[in-house]
Amino acid sequence: MAFTLMKSLRGIVSSELIRAVGARTFAASGGKAKKGSKGGAATAPKASTLSKEVKSTTVFGANILKDEQDPKILPDSEYPDWLWHLLDKRPALSELRRKDLETLPYEDLKLFVKLDNRARIKENNSIKAKN
Template sequence: MAMNNVRSLRIAMNSIESVRVIGTRTYAAGKAKKASKGGAAPDAPKVSSLSKEVKATTVVGANILKDGTDPKIRPDSEYPDWLWQLLDKRPALSELQRKEAEDLPFEDLKRYVKLDNRARIKENNSVRAKN
């Protein structure tokens, strides 16, 4: 009885190992690029076939719809005012700490609280981190 159990166990183990070998994923090696004599590199950037007119009047590549077209560029007056302030430099935490809290505008005060909380969280995480 015990010998039958050992034989069935060996058969089961062999089948499990064969499944592991069969189920192993292998990756194919990438194709080696051949150097051409005097020709352009295979990864050379392609020259755009769009005219300068189209590039100047549309936002090329901004279309997210399958059947849609690229949106046209509008005059600056049709965009919201906040859009033009996105690239403005905002004060860093060190600059905000040097100023008095009562003198800060509301937007800078909100930014100070957010940056200060973020810095405290990072500091607490680094102290508690297991090395």
């Protein structure tokens, strides 16, 4: 309703007034202010109540289910080997093109095909866009 009213008044009232009427404000704390405090004062964060032992053995915030516990941190030997290589740098397409394709390892060859196809599709799309 307010939107239709603003729309109908658009020609009559200046745009600055419409922006002021249409602006929303929200309470900072969501409740009544404490006695003696000013409205926008920030409160200090509370100290964590968890022990250091619990912090070092549990992944907090990783649980997505309501009735389950947060998962425990396992030793490195319990995780699969591929996990430790996820953040390794992979070679770029230009670097792979300079190498001999016959001697590339299988993973690098897969990456080359993927990046080459992607580059070819982008080139074809740009040619079609020009026409």
